[in-house]
Every structure is written in structure tokens, then in C-alpha cells.
Amino acid sequence: xxxxxxxxxxxxxxxxxxxxxxxxxxxxxxxxxxxxxxxxxxxxxxxxxxxxxxxxxxxxxxxxxxxxxxxxxxxxxxxxxxxxxxxxxxxxxxxxxxxxxxxxxxxxxxxxxxxxxxxxxxxxxxxxxxxxxxxxxxxxxxxxxxxxxxxxxxxxxxxxxxxxxxxxxxxxxxxxxxxxxxxxxxxxxxxxxxxxxxxxxxxxxxxxxxxxxxxxxxxxxxxxxxxxxxxxxxxxxxxxxxxxxxxxxxxxxxxxxxxxxxxxxxxxxxxxxxxxxxxxxxxxxxxxxxxxxxxxxxxxxxxxxxxxxxxxxxxxxxxxxxxxxxxxxxxxxxxxxxxxxxxxxxxxxxxxxxxxxxxxxxxxxxxxxxxxxxxxxxxxxxxxxxxxxxxxxxxxxxxxxxxxxxxxxxxxxxxxxxxxxxxxxxxxxxxxxxx
Amino acid sequence: xxxxxxxxxxxxxxxxxxxxxxxxxxxxxxxxxxxxxxxxxxxxxxxxxxxxxxxxxxxxxxxxxxxxxxxxxxxxxxxxxxxxxxxxxxxxxxxxxxxxxxxxxxxxxxxxxxxxxxxxxxxxxxxxxxxxxxxxxxxxxxxxxxxxxxxxxxxxxxxxxxxxxxxxxxxxxxxxxxxxxxxxxxxxxxxxxxxxxxxxxxxxxxxxxxxxxxxxxxxxxxxxxxxxxxxxxxxxxxxxxxxxxxxxxxxxxxxxxxxxxxxxxxxxxxxxxxxxxxxxxxxxxxxxxxx
Numbered sequence: 097x098x099x100x101x102x103x104x105x106x107x108x109x110x111x112x113x114x115x116x117x118x119x120x121x122x123x124x125x126x127x128x129x130x131x132x133x134x135x136x137x138x139x140x141x142x143x144x145x146x147x148x149x150x151x152x153x154x155x156x157x158x159x160x161x162x163x164x165x166x167x168x169x170x171x172x173x174x175x176x177x178x179x180x181x182x183x184x185x186x187x188x189x190x191x192x193x194x195x196x197x198x199x200x201x202x203x204x205x206x207x208x209x210x211x212x213x214x215x216x217x218x219x220x221x222x223x224x225x226x227x228x229x230x231x232x233x234x235x236x237x238x239x240x241x242x243x244x245x246x247x248x249x250x251x252x253x254x255x256x257x258x259x260x261x262x263x264x265x266x267x268x269x270x271x272x273x274x275x276x277x278x279x280x281x282x283x284x285x286x287x288x289x290x291x292x293x294x295x296x297x298x299x300x301x302x303x304x305x306x307x308x309x310x311x312x313x314x315x316x317x318x319x320x321x322x323x324x325x326x327x328x329x330x331x332x333x334x335x336x337x338x339x340x341x342x343x344x345x346x347x348x349x350x351x352x353x354x355x356x357x358x359x360x361x362x363x364x365x366x367x368x369x370x371x372x373x374x375x376x377x378x379x380x381x382x383x384x385x386x387x388x389x390x391x392x393x394x395x396x397x398x399x400x401x402x403x404x405x406x407x408x409x410x411x412x413x414x415x416x417x418x419x420x421x422x423x424x425x426x427x428x429x430x431x432x433x434x435x436x437x438x439x440x441x442x443x444x445x446x447x448x449x450x451x452x453x454x455x456x457x458x459x460x461x462x463x464x465x466x467x468x469x470x471x472x473x474x475x476x477x478x479x480x481x482x483x484x485x486x487x488x489x490x491x492x493x494x495x496x497x498x499x500x501x502x503x504x505x506x507x508x509x510x511x512x513x514x515x516x517x518x519x520x521x522x523x524x525x526x527x528x529x530x531x
Numbered sequence: 532x533x534x535x536x537x538x539x540x541x542x543x544x545x546x547x548x549x550x551x552x553x554x555x556x557x558x559x560x561x562x563x564x565x566x567x568x569x570x571x572x573x574x575x576x577x578x579x580x581x582x583x584x585x586x587x588x589x590x591x592x593x594x595x596x597x598x599x600x601x602x603x604x605x606x607x608x609x610x611x612x613x614x615x616x617x618x619x620x621x622x623x624x625x626x627x628x629x630x631x632x633x634x635x636x637x638x639x640x641x642x643x644x645x646x647x648x649x650x651x652x653x654x655x656x657x658x659x660x661x662x663x664x665x666x667x668x669x670x671x672x673x674x675x676x677x678x679x680x681x682x683x684x685x686x687x688x689x690x691x692x693x694x695x696x697x698x699x700x701x702x703x704x705x706x707x708x709x710x711x712x713x714x715x716x717x718x719x720x721x722x723x724x725x726x727x728x729x730x731x732x733x734x735x736x737x738x739x740x741x742x743x744x745x746x747x748x749x750x751x752x753x754x755x756x757x758x759x760x761x762x763x764x765x766x767x768x769x770x771x772x773x774x775x776x777x778x779x780x781x782x783x784x785x786x787x788x789x790x791x792x793x794x795x796x797x798x799x800x801x802x803x804x805x806x807x808x809x810x811x812x813x814x815x816x817x818x819x820x821x822x
Binding site: 177180181184187188190205208209211212213214299300301351352353354357493494496497500501503504506507525528529 | 573574575576587590591592593596654658659678680681683766767768769770771772773783785786787788789790792
């Protein structure tokens, strides 16, 4: 009996040894950052979406090879959710082994990472200028006055519409230039009547459309400080909820459950329009037979809301350099490619369709080319013009936590619960949950 | 050194490695998680806040939604599955049945498929324009497609159908092996006494299978309380959290929202406590002294 007890003790000793070991590692790693062997010969980058972000990286890699041929750039593709998991577990474990030099993070999540793991990201204030990029990108990519992220793609939104369906209902693309969401629904009813097609497709689990609507009015789920929930007395949010319910009630909405069904609805011609970020262009163009049948109008505004403009943002992401060995090389790579190279942005646009947020690039000639798929419309210069109007808001760190609360309250609202009660309940829950 | 001592020592030296490994990979993380459950903060900014997380647990509406959903699965799905597995196993145990091996394999096959792969297949089967809706529409059983994944009620049903498909065969195997251990002479004696097949089932099969039924219901309970893959891949907890399970809530707290590992650990411990209570209850209700 005594023996087994001794054994147990030994095990405990081993365990505590392991424990303290990992603890000390943590501190040494933190102390080391930015000192030794930062002139690495090899850097690793994580990103998602092979057709978009990875392709953009490949272009940047080619460009950088001409500047510094000694550096080997490894590009690794993971799904976005995998990157989030790996970053969280990696950064939390205290060991920086296995983390990349550069990582792509969605703008809604950026502050969460920057604030949760303060010393893990490199301050790039000396490598790039935040003011070189679209203004609304500075919120997510900087913290305490320091620039951490290299703002990348624009999530600028547009109202993609099937012009052939519109014509059947008696409308032209020009009729959609300065409309609000109410007028949009009225047009949708006509379209449904004449063509039998739904106006829009919605995922009850994804409130992206609400996010677009409220940002167009300079409002967000949180107040300016990025911490206090701003739901109960949020006029823009209340209006956005009303429009969402109207879309559902007036029988112009198709319902989908995930991304592939969403894209299928567009490519099969089941819906007449989709208000979303410009990154959808590649997916819409995948249906080659629909060439010439699409057009892009500015986003509708919130009716009766003076602050609401015809421009908003959905998604969008930026690059971050991590505080691991090779940080200087990684920062140099980013500064000389995505941080300053106007030529690169022209290539990104022509070859991949990436609309960056680097201000100087918007004047390049690739930005003013006509697009045959969209009936000869100069879509990129339109998007570039809208990008400048996007109201800047502080996303804070709780976008998805609040959205999960709102998704439930939205269901209650659709089932007849009173709107003020819906939003005040959401407010109460958000306040108790967000710490 | 006495012989007894020597043999004890030899015994321990055999199991030493596994004991050490179990401590490192099971108990150490468990203790760490317990410690973490007393901390709050995002990412690595954790600080000790005592019982704050546990207090938060009791005022957290989303946690209660997750618990409620999980218990709905438990109360609806586990009994259906146990009865179904029992029924199928008795049928397959029939001496006169031909192609027994084929049927057994066919029914067991679902539970060797990958959890994620089958969940994704189910998502497509039950999509708005998926195979199931098309089939039902063509049979004129329904007029409009059912929102299997987009309607709160039907989404729950979809999950129940999915887990029943995946796990019934697994439980059936336990019953089959137990049935083969029941001496056939008992049934012969019953037959001579004139007992019907139904009477035999309730009078002999069920009582003799009682320990196995208890075992399968406890393992199924634990499995349901940890339900994650299906919900994650088919509905992502939606629509409007109507299929959210406790495990998925833990995932959301850790990775979907801004990482709150402390509170996620607290929610994990709530599952531990529920499993202990439920297993204890099942032992009390169904078990006897020998079980």
C-alpha cells in the first residue's frame, strides 16, 4: 500500500515538473521575441481560400522573389476556422512553435486576437503607414495607436442583380441607383410576380445582411468603445430588423442553409439579387452562361435614416505578422508587397479579382476597365468609389458572440415578439455574457 | 524481500508506464481544466476570479438553451435507439434467418463511417432541395419542401434521425453478443410451456439483457451529452441556437467568439457533473446488486 502511494507521489512530481516546464518556456519565449535571428531565410504564411487569398499570396511571392531571392516563402492553406483554432491553441499554450510568420485574420476577429494575445503580434508602424489604406480598415488593424495589420481585401458591398429578371419586371439597373431597402422590397415583389424568382436568399443563421445595413449607417453591435453592447437603443439595428422581417413576410426571400447552397442559388438563377461583399464576384462569374445578365448597383440605404449611405462592408481581412523568429523578414515581405506595391495590386485585380484597400492602387488603369460579365459595367471603379464612403465603426471583439444572441431574438421577432422587447432582451443577455 | 513484496513490485513495474501516461494525458489535463474553470479573460489574459464562471453559468440563457436541447436529444433519441437496437438484434438472432452476416454488416456499417463524412452527407440529403424533400414531394406526401435544416423543429428531428442512423448498429452488436450467451434451452423450456414469442421476449430476453441494456443506455447517455460532430456539421447549432448542444457551446466559447477558455472549461465541468449524476441515477433505477 505504501509502495503504491510512493508511486503516486512520483507521478505527481513528474507532472508538476512538466507543468512548471511549460510555464518557464512561456516566459522565455515572450522574452526572446524580436531579438535573435530575425533575419530568417524562410517564412511561413497561413491563409484560406485558394482562389482568392492564396492566389494573391502567390503573386506577392513572385514579386518578392525579385527583391529578395534568398528568402523562401511557404504558403499554407487552411480553412478559416482551422486557422482560428490553431492560433488560439498555439498562442494559449505559450509555445510559439508551429505558428506561422504571417497570418490572415478576418477584420471582425482581428481585435479579439490583438487584445487577447498582446505580445504575439509585431508592431508594423515602422514598416507601413495605416493612412495609406482605406480609413475604415484602421479600426480592426490597429491597437493603442500602433499599426499591427496590413489591411488587405476590401469587403465593400454592392447589390448584385440579374438585369434580365429586372427587365421582365419592367425595371432597369439605373432604377436601383438611389433606393432604400423598402423600395428594394417593392421591386422584389414585382420581380416575384413577373418571373417567379425570389428577390434574395437568406441564411437564418447568418446576420451578415444586418451587419451591412447597420454599418452603412455608421452603427455597430457595440458602442464606439468596442466594449459596451449597443442593441436596445440602436435605431439602425431596429430598422434593419424591420427590413429583415419585411423581406421574410413579403415572400420574396429564398432560404438557404450554408455557403454551397447560397452559391448554388445564385448560379442556378433562383434569385434575382444578392447584396453582399465584392468577394462574391468570383463565385457569380462561375456560372459562365449568365455572362452579361448581371449588374451591380450601390447598396440600398436604411429608409428614414439620414446617416445611412449607399456603401457598407461585409467581411474583409488583413495580414498580421507574428512575433516569432523571422518577424523582420516577414514584415519586410509584407511592406514591400501588399504594403506599397501599386503594380502588384493591378495584377491582383486583373488576374484574381482582388480589390485591395491600398489607396494609391485605386488610380491604376486595371481599376477602370469595363467588365463584360457585368454588361460592360466598370465594376471595380464603382467599388473603389463606394469603398471611400464606407462608414468606419469599431467592431470590438464580440461580433460573433452578439450575433448568436441576435440570431435567436431574430427568430422570436419573426414569430411575433415585439421589436423593443426583442432588442432589450438581447441587450440584457449581451451585458451578462460579454465580459 | 518477501515473495509477496516482490510480486507486488513486479506487478507495478508492468503497469508503471501506462499509469504515468494516464496521469500525464488524462489526469493532468483534467486538473488543469479545473484550475482554468476558475479563471476568466480572453485568450491568454486569464486571471483568477474564483467562482465567477460558475455564477455566470446559472444566469447564462445560451447555456440553458444548450442543456435543454441536449436533454431533448437524450430523452427522445436514446429510448428510440435502444428499442430499435433491441428489436433488430432479436430479429437477427433468429436461427432460421438467411444472409444473417449480410444484414448484420449492413446495420453495423453506419457506425464505422467517419462522423464528419456522414454528417455532411446528411446535410445534403436533408437540404431544402435535397433527396429527402424531392422524394417526399414526388410521393405527394408533402406540398412544400420541409425546412429540415432551416426550421427550428425539423432541424432537431434531422439531428435525431442522423444519430439514430449512426449509432443503432453499434448498440445492436452488444445485444447480439449478449443474446448469443443466453442458453437456448431456456427458450425451449418456455416454448414447451406454451409461451408466445412476445411473452418470451418480455419474460426472458429483456430480464437477461438487463445489464447490457443498462450499459448501452449509460454509454448512449454519455455520448449524447458530448454530442458535437453531427450538430457542428449539419446545422452549426442553428437555426437560432435551436440545435445547439453543450459541446458545441464549448467550441463556440473557445473558438467562435473571442476565446474564453476559462468559461469554456467551466461549461465542460458541467457536463462531467451531469454525466456522473445521470449514470448514478441509471444505476439506481435499472441496476441490481450484481450489475
